[in-house]
Amino acid sequence: MTTTDINNYTHTQGQQAKTASALMARAPAAVKSRALRALARLLRENVQALQQDNARDLERAVAAGLDAPMVDRLRLTPKVLETCAQGCEQLAAMPDIIGEVSGMKQQPSGIRVGQMRVPIGVFGMIYESRPNVTIEAASLSIKSGNACILRGGSEAIDSNKALARLVVQALQEAGLPEHGVQLVQTTDRAAVGQLIAMPQFVDVIIPRGGKGLIERISAEAKVPVIKHLDGNCHTYVDDPCDLDMAVTVADNAKTQKYSPCNASEGLLVARGVAAQFLPRIGAVYAAKGVQMRACPEALALLQSVADVDVQAATEADWDTEYLAPIISVKVVAGLDEAIAHINQHGSHHTDAILTRDHMHAQRFLRDVDSASVMVNASTRFADGFEYGLGAEIGISTDKFHARGPVGIEGLTSLKWVVLGEGEVRQ
Amino acid sequence: MTTTDINNYTHTQGQQAKTASALMARAPAAVKSRALRALARLLRENVQALQQDNARDLERAVAAGLDAPMVDRLRLTPKVLETCAQGCEQLAAMPDIIGEVSGMKQQPSGIRVGQMRVPIGVFGMIYESRPNVTIEAASLSIKSGNACILRGGSEAIDSNKALARLVVQALQEAGLPEHGVQLVQTTDRAAVGQLIAMPQFVDVIIPRGGKGLIERISAEAKVPVIKHLDGNCHTYVDDPCDLDMAVTVADNAKTQKYSPCNASEGLLVARGVAAQFLPRIGAVYAAKGVQMRACPEALALLQSVADVDVQAATEADWDTEYLAPIISVKVVAGLDEAIAHINQHGSHHTDAILTRDHMHAQRFLRDVDSASVMVNASTRFADGFEYGLGAEIGISTDKFHARGPVGIEGLTSLKWVVLGEGEVRQ
Structure with a gap:
């Protein structure tokens, strides 16, 4: 024609x-x-x-x-x-x-x-x-x-x-x-x-x-x-947190499927639970062949895990949507740093906090500027069917008209x- | 600078x-x-x-x-x-x-x-x-x-x-x-x-x-x-209709103020009530110095009104937002023609039907593709304060995100x- x-x-x-x-x-x-x-x-x-x-x-x-x-x-x-x-x-x-x-x-x-x-x-x-x-x-x-x-x-x-x-x-x-x-x-x-x-x-x-x-x-x-642009989604493991639950959810958020936009690409861990939590999730990711790109503090806690695939993260890692068996890992001081990191490096798609602290949960929900904000659930749930919409024509990363x-x-x-x-x- | x-x-x-x-x-x-x-x-x-x-x-x-x-x-x-x-x-x-x-x-x-x-x-x-x-x-x-x-x-x-x-x-x-x-x-x-x-x-x-x-x-x-583009708003006088009310509302919709976007610029009249209604509203508009641009049928019914200012409408009149003491006037067969005219020539801002017929009211509300659709009320009501919004940042003629x-x-x-x-x- x-x-x-x-x-x-x-x-x-x-x-x-x-x-x-x-x-x-x-x-x-x-x-x-x-x-x-x-x-x-x-x-x-x-x-x-x-x-x-x-x-x-x-x-x-x-x-x-x-x-x-x-x-x-x-x-x-x-x-x-x-x-x-x-x-x-x-x-x-x-x-x-x-x-x-x-x-x-x-x-x-x-x-x-x-x-x-x-x-x-x-x-x-x-x-x-x-x-x-x-x-x-x-x-x-x-x-x-x-x-x-x-x-x-x-x-x-x-x-x-x-x-x-x-x-x-x-x-x-x-x-x-x-x-x-x-x-x-x-x-x-x-x-x-x-x-x-x-x-x-x-x-x-x-x-x-x-x-x-x-x-x-x-x-x-x-x-x-x-518009549906990137999904650079995060799971933040807070202090205090049920670490059994955190291992299960952080595992699912990354490994249940690698290609979807709602898979977690970044794992943030509060300093207070890092020494306990990181070796456990590190072992799970190691068993599934997930590579970790870690900040120096996380790197030190992960290196002793058997069969682990871990390397030092670069600045670019915090901004990357891998859509692959790779996850960035960062130890943060606590809630404030986690929220700041997510709002700066995330893509405003979907981010979750895993916590036992009610005030932290409320602040995370309010202050994280993303289309979906979650407490104690896998980011993989960000989906029209899982949300009960009956169908999904797309996921919006805009704030105007429709979001999520x-x-x-x-x-x-x-x-x-x-x-x-x-x-x-x- | x-x-x-x-x-x-x-x-x-x-x-x-x-x-x-x-x-x-x-x-x-x-x-x-x-x-x-x-x-x-x-x-x-x-x-x-x-x-x-x-x-x-x-x-x-x-x-x-x-x-x-x-x-x-x-x-x-x-x-x-x-x-x-x-x-x-x-x-x-x-x-x-x-x-x-x-x-x-x-x-x-x-x-x-x-x-x-x-x-x-x-x-x-x-x-x-x-x-x-x-x-x-x-x-x-x-x-x-x-x-x-x-x-x-x-x-x-x-x-x-x-x-x-x-x-x-x-x-x-x-x-x-x-x-x-x-x-x-x-x-x-x-x-x-x-x-x-x-x-x-x-x-x-x-x-x-x-x-x-x-x-x-x-x-x-x-x-x-x-966006807030034109307000080419209509008042449609249906058959059957309370003509006293219709005179009051059609008067207000045009003459309460000439410059606002929600003032009516077009008056449509069902054939069944035109001979009764048009001379009455014509007298009101004549007294206020409103010029009418009429279809041939309306023109014939209006010409005998004392002091009337009426002239034949051109095609362009149906599409014009006057923002002035001018109104286009058209006799229509009934509801279907009124809706078709409004959807074709209007600006999807605000349109009203004046009627006693429940079915006609429902069809008008459903089928007129405008940000505000009204039954038995003046188009001048299309306003954030009158709608109880407490304030108004603007009026949208878009369908996306915010409308009206x-x-x-x-x-x-x-x-x-x-x-x-x-x-x-x-």
Whole structure:
């Protein structure tokens, strides 16, 4: 396609989304649920066909020399598809928050004023590799009464096209507009540039992917962006603390999975418990092959641990999101230093204190400037499903609009509703 | 100042604001109230001194040939200052929403998850003429636990400097950081360009002023902007409707004041009541010198009204925010056409239906895509004070983050709070 073709194509999609969004916004809860259940059924009925389309993406990926984890993320197994189907059914069963009116109060003038929850309108989503995100985004869009335009990775284009066809079929079965969910069918990169620069059609952009992608989109977008940048998360072991619990939680926060953004990348330990705690967690990490990058004081306490992999931390370590079996370790004087370190070096994503001290817990919750602040729990819990949101369109590291895991509510806004009996302004 | 000087100056203010914001965020409610009451006292104690500083701005304005309404907006009368002082006291008396934890619920894993209301951090405000906005913004910033950087109009620089000195004095009296509220002390325009492009220090920009200013800032800002664009508001007189009420409300919505953004600029009338209603409202508008720009059908019904000032509407009239004694008038078939017209030509600010029909009222509330939707009330009510917000930092025509009148809540965000007893992710 020429640049003009791309512009026309994206413009048309924008216009269609805008038109569809008015119909999606007023769709009754039962109709949206019908579409979601139809989509679940269609996913199950089409497992084989979807795998055939997916196979073309996989072949191309292997031929292009993508590494095994990348190819794995592309794969639509029956299990992945069943999880997608169940996700749709769970959303269908959740209460519908669109149209909810809250806070209706009478004012001195006599008018009653409240707020109604309404869809944002149209969101654009830009993501990479995993084709199942197509279904996650489409189903959240349907449930929240928005229209959306989805731009998946070029490596998953055949899978995404096949999935998007089923979404359109489900929308039509339920009597919803076919343009309620649209996939950008071209893999031309120019389409992304267009999609993020149509404020007349698109209300918000949600990029999901590497930091480079998100920074580029944020810099160029002409509409608001729900950003998810780094997760440099911390676990702080306070004094006093139940050290058995601390070992279990600090272990889980780092090693339950290394790649997620909510895994802890830094371990801070209060001086008063360091001599007891560090050799214990050091042994656990040693057994799992986790490398520690330690401050001099921690280094001294860790070096005698059997099979330990520990080295001196550099300044850069405090600011690094490893996404790997590596963790930075620092002994701090206590709560104040821990909070200061986290606010300076962390990425305002998720940070936890492990403590028995009530005042320390309260201060940590108040003063740590992160989207999720935790007491006596693993940072790995920072997740839309674990928070009971029922779904997650992304995790926001912004403070504006939505912060932390973003579920259906993050795709809505509140409009003011005023009910009167002929009141006028004096 | 040279460009480098301006850059250094603005950068320093940003850094100071960021540092102050952590202290403002954790300030107890009583301390913030103390600062607000001190500010009220200082404003009353310094009426004469403030008027002397204000006189220099007024002299410059007159010498520069500013028109009388502009000069009036600049004037700090004892009444204006007393209103500012009372505003500070009202804010001090309001409940403090910072630190409020809501929705704490246990999840299947055992963790309890809720949300804590916290300040956004640092906001920048850019405004024109009225120096009392300096006090409104400063007091809202203090109450909401944010730090702020204020950039008033160059025509009010002496008044703003004098007011900002009192704000700093009030902060210090209460033991709050002096950089909690900073005024940009230079009138150089380059400072605005800097202020809106420091995402490392400033979390959100709130411009208040003409459409040109707001569009320019939105286009150039590197941080989120709470925008307030046009107010092309409508009053729709439905069938069936209490026509006595409709005359009173449609009169108030247009004529109570012509310049505010929430004044109605368009009057839509259902065909079924047009022949009865239009001559009545036409007589009211004629008596007040309001010009009507009418569709052919309305024109025919209005022409016989004594002393009427009516002319045929052009297509452009439907899209115009007059801010003047002019109103566009259109006869519509009924509810559907009214909603379609409003969504197409309105500015998504504030629109009202006057009706006796419950179903029509519900559909209007749901389907009109505006920040404020009203039943049987004057559009002039769209205002933070009338909505019970206690204060208003602006009115947002965006859907993202804050919509409609923005009070203290619009200057806050919600962070997630997780309380556990050593739970780990499975």
